[in-house]
Amino acid sequence: MKGISYLIIFLLTGIFGCTLMSPTSSTVKYGEDLSVHRPKVETDTSGLNQETPEQLADVTPQYDNSSELDQRLRAISNQNKSDGAVIGYTIQVYSGTSRENASKAKAKVYRILPDSRPETKYEQPVYKVRVGEFGDRLEAQVIYAELQEEFPDAIVIPHRIRL
Numbered sequence: 001m002k003g004i005s006y007l008i009i010f011l012l013t014g015i016f017g018c019t020l021m022s023p024t025s026s027t028v029k030y031g032e033d034l035s036v037h038r039p040k041v042e043t044d045t046s047g048l049n050q051e052t053p054e055q056l057a058d059v060t061p062q063y064d065n066s067s068e069l070d071q072r073l074r075a076i077s078n079q080n081k082s083d084g085a086v087i088g089y090t091i092q093v094y095s096g097t098s099r100e101n102a103s104k105a106k107a108k109v110y111r112i113l114p115d116s117r118p119e120t121k122y123e124q125p126v127y128k129v130r131v132g133e134f135g136d137r138l139e140a141q142v143i144y145a146e147l148q149e150e151f152p153d154a155i156v157i158p159h160r161i162r163l
Helices: 002-021 066-083 099-112 137-147
Strands: 085-096 119-123 126-134 155-162
Touching: 066 085, 085 099, 085 137, 099 119, 099 126, 099 137, 126 137, 126 155, 137 155
Parallel strands: none
Antiparallel strands: 085 126, 085 155, 119 126
């Protein structure tokens, strides 16, 4: 019994003793003025409203490589024409070994996007259902966003588009 009373007295002394000794932040206000130590800056505003003539300098690029870029782009274009294909993107909504699941995925794509033409490809032993042929990834992302809810495993993949 004596030990418990000592414990209670010790706890009460600790709790009330600490709170009475340290002031809270709301009771102490900081009142030092430091503006005397700030540097004084004078600005000249007299010339702001005057119009100054603009001097146009002849700027000629030192390292103009546009002819080299045009030549490289023509070479890529000619290569694409000879191949009969260009690099683009498609959306793969299903990949698995079940033909039945591939057919279900294809039907689901038709319900979501009635104007699309999903294709089923069989590369032994895997069936793949792919949707669309897009020239750039941003075009593919629009359709991908529509399919994402029904096909959480869908991915946008690079694809050679036949011309």
